[in-house]
Amino acid sequence: MSNDASNSQRLNQSETGQALRTSPSPSTSSSTGGLYVPPHLRNAGGNSGASSSPGSPGGGNHRSPSGAFQKGGDRRGGRGGGFGGNPHGGPGAGGPRGPRNSHAGGPHSDGWRAGRHGGYGGASASSRASPDPTSPDGMAAPAAGNAYTPAPRCPEREKALFGDIQPSGINFEQYKEIPVEISGSNPPEPIESFKESPLHDLLQENIILSGYTVPTPVQRYSIPITLDNRDLMACAQTGSGKTGGFLFPIISQLMKSNAPRRAGGRSRNPSALILTPTRELAIQIHKEAEKFTYRSHISSIVIYGGGGNMQDQMLKLRSGADIIVATPGRLTDMIKRDLISLTDIQFLVLDEADRMLDMGFEDDINAIVKSSNMPPPGVRRTLLFSATFPELIQRLAQEFLHDYIFLTVGTIGAASHNVDQTIVSVSDNDKLTFLQDLMDNFQKRRESEGGLMLVFVETKRSANLLDTLLSKAGFETTSIHGDRDQSEREIALEMFRSHKTPFLIATAVAARGLDIPNVTFVVNYDMPKEIDEYIHRIGRTGRAGHRGRAMTFFSARDAPVAPALVNRLQLAGQEVPEFLLAMTRDAGRTHRRGPAPVRPSFASQDFRENMQSSGAAATPGAGGARGNNRGSDHMLMMNNAAPTPYSSFTSNRGHSLPSAWD
Numbered sequence: 023m024s025n026d027a028s029n030s031q032r033l034n035q036s037e038t039g040q041a042l043r044t045s046p047s048p049s050t051s052s053s054t055g056g057l058y059v060p061p062h063l064r065n066a067g068g069n070s071g072a073s074s075s076p077g078s079p080g081g082g083n084h085r086s087p088s089g090a091f092q093k094g095g096d097r098r099g100g101r102g103g104g105f106g107g108n109p110h111g112g113p114g115a116g117g118p119r120g121p122r123n124s125h126a127g128g129p130h131s132d133g134w135r136a137g138r139h140g141g142y143g144g145a146s147a148s149s150r151a152s153p154d155p156t157s158p159d160g161m162a163a164p165a166a167g168n169a170y171t172p173a174p175r176c177p178e179r180e181k182a183l184f185g186d187i188q189p190s191g192i193n194f195e196q197y198k199e200i201p202v203e204i205s206g207s208n209p210p211e212p213i214e215s216f217k218e219s220p221l222h223d224l225l226q227e228n229i230i231l232s233g234y235t236v237p238t239p240v241q242r243y244s245i246p247i248t249l250d251n252r253d254l255m256a257c258a259q260t261g262s263g264k265t266g267g268f269l270f271p272i273i274s275q276l277m278k279s280n281a282p283r284r285a286g287g288r289s290r291n292p293s294a295l296i297l298t299p300t301r302e303l304a305i306q307i308h309k310e311a312e313k314f315t316y317r318s319h320i321s322s323i324v325i326y327g328g329g330g331n332m333q334d335q336m337l338k339l340r341s342g343a344d345i346i347v348a349t350p351g352r353l354t355d356m357i358k359r360d361l362i363s364l365t366d367i368q369f370l371v372l373d374e375a376d377r378m379l380d381m382g383f384e385d386d387i388n389a390i391v392k393s394s395n396m397p398p399p400g401v402r403r404t405l406l407f408s409a410t411f412p413e414l415i416q417r418l419a420q421e422f423l424h425d426y427i428f429l430t431v432g433t434i435g436a437a438s439h440n441v442d443q444t445i446v447s448v449s450d451n452d453k454l455t456f457l458q459d460l461m462d463n464f465q466k467r468r469e470s471e472g473g474l475m476l477v478f479v480e481t482k483r484s485a486n487l488l489d490t491l492l493s494k495a496g497f498e499t500t501s502i503h504g505d506r507d508q509s510e511r512e513i514a515l516e517m518f519r520s521h522k523t524p525f526l527i528a529t530a531v532a533a534r535g536l537d538i539p540n541v542t543f544v545v546n547y548d549m550p551k552e553i554d555e556y557i558h559r560i561g562r563t564g565r566a567g568h569r570g571r572a573m574t575f576f577s578a579r580d581a582p583v584a585p586a587l588v589n590r591l592q593l594a595g596q597e598v599p600e601f602l603l604a605m606t607r608d609a610g611r612t613h614r615r616g617p618a619p620v621r622p623s624f625a626s627q628d629f630r631e632n633m634q635s636s637g638a639a640a641t642p643g644a645g646g647a648r649g650n651n652r653g654s655d656h657m658l659m660m661n662n663a664a665p666t667p668y669s670s671f672t673s674n675r676g677h678s679l680p681s682a683w684d
């Protein structure tokens with residue numbers, strides 16, 4: 023059985039599921055199967071309710087799909103290589119690590135690191151300097167462990183960093199019902215609360231200032247895993263706190279270990295490198311890092327391409343930083359110019375990891391991670407995070423990881439349960455008028471309810487065109503896409519974020535990671551060609567326990583992605599419109615006569631399990647050779663329950679696992 027099939031079976035047949043699935047809103051349960059009626063046909067033939075609200079388009083004739091499935095290809099090509107020439111030598115198969123569960127200070131027991139910094143958390147008080155006047159916060163001097171003298175509080179800076187705190191949504195509590203699965207050897211216990219966790223005291227203070235009271239599920243697990251010096255591949259739904267999931271343990275470790283950098287004597291070598299696919303996401307993560315490092319000696323800088331910020335970034339790099347958040351292209355450039363050395367990297371994070379390992383970034387990522395002087399897997403910690411992890415990408419990731427834990431919160435690649443999804447059949451000719459109707463309605467409701475609307479299109483040209491047409495029609499819109507220069511992109515985002523222009527037209531640059539409070543409605547003016555892109559786009563709403571709505575205009579051209587979309591709607595317990603089911607059936611019939619449709623590259627689990635059950639090595643020459651698969655355990659646990667060995671669930675797998683989506 024394919025992964026897709028087993029997944030939907032797992033969800034459909036679940037008897038013990040939690041009540042997390044939100045029933046479709048009245049607006050999503052159109053008895054007309056989600057068909058769109060253009061304005062000029064409305065009110066004809068008694069079809070009075072058509073499109074009276076954004077969520078309730080109705081009426082119209084069924085349009086039959088056209089177009090055959092496209093054939094996909096294996097994008098791997100000549101990968102491989104390894105770490106030859108790396109000054110740090112090979113990773114060693116299962117080399118020594120610090121003791122398990124030694125969270126407080128988490129001694130990094132490989133000799134490579136110990137020789138440089140005297141080990142984590144072990145620096146003597148005498149090696150620490152007093153507050154550094156060059157720090158924006160005034161620098162604090164860490165002593166061993168948590169004994170730390172933070173810089174004094176600064177009301178202005180606090181306001182700038184924490185002034186915009188958004189309360190979490192009413193569904194935040196439900197995150198803890200989401201089932202968590204872990205595979206990999208000896209996973210540590212999850213933390214129950216921030217307070218009782220081994221996170222550094224100052225970080226905990228900053229977490230409180232950020233308004234976080236309890237860790238989200240991905241944070242509960244990722245924090246101890248990272249503090250335990252393990253590599254991690256973590257998959258959790260959009261908007262569920264993955265950023266904190268990697269930032270917290272890294273910052274905590276650096277607070278405990280890194281000596282403050284002194285004026286004039288700063289190292290150019292960062293300790294943590296966080297790579298992201300877009301500049302806006304890099305900026306956002308950097309701002310989060312600034313928040314959580316407040317009053318500490320830990321500094322972060324952001325490096326990204328475009329615009330005239332090169333000089334500024336070079337200057338900052340020369341002053342040194344502990345954490346670098348970067349987009350791959352500009353970072354590669356900086357490395358080539360010898361402005362940065364990765365020799366001391368302790369933590370490498372690929373946020374939106376599946377995108378980072380995808381074709382577009384392949385060369386840059388390889389250049390950074392493999393060809394530079396970065397410590398190899400097993401020496402550095404590598405953390406991969408995303409809401410989607412296709413199996414092919416899991417395989418590619420092997421060469422970056424060492425003996426890693428695979429963590430799944432919910433179902434890999436599933437949409438956030440906080441998003442109500444509606445799919446409407448709209449022909450290309452009718453899209454604009456339909457969108458204007460939606461925006462009209464949204465505008466009216468905004469006066470009482472507030473909210474922002476994000477509209478995704480496929481091309482930069484469409485984004486420009488739509489932005490122009492809609493603003494001519496009187497809507498306050500702005501746009502973000504790759505043809506706008508960086509300052510325009512940042513201004514557009516700020517205008518949207520501050521509600522000055524409540525409508526943002528965007529291409530894929532805004533699809534991943536962006537956390538903009540109060541985005542209540544996402545519209546896919548064009549259905550993306552890849553289903554994972556769909557999951558990320560609609561994930562710009564329904565974040566941190568808030569509810570959100572997403573509507574997708576689906577035309578005959580989108581037929582190839584219909585089966586995958588049906589699968590994801592079913593996974594999330596959403597209504598599947600009849601026209602979409604018909605398209606999927608048609609696709610099946612076409613398939614029997616013609617070429618095979620592209621299977622969505624869906625992984626429902628840690629791919630190492632598939633390999634184990636088929637008796638194959640995880641990855642020839644890479645993870646397998648490094649002994650990545652040492653006695654893999656598999657745990658399935660409700661987020662608030664004690665770990666249970668996976669084997670006791672084996673007979674149920676794919677049938678009655680409790681699921682948040684049921």
Ligand SMILES: Nc1ncnc2c1ncn2[C@@H]1O[C@H](COP(=O)(O)OP(=O)(O)OP(=O)(O)O)[C@@H](O)[C@H]1O
Pocket residue numbers: 190233234235236237238241258259260261262263264265266408409534535536537561565566
């Ligand atoms: N423990 C917490 N308590 C309350 N709010 C939180 C907590 N952790 C994160 N948040 C908030 O949740 C929102 C989403 O977090 P984040 O951006 O890290 O999600 P994500 O999982 O990385 O999403 P995406 O998949 O889109 O990248 C943010 O506004 C963040 O401030």
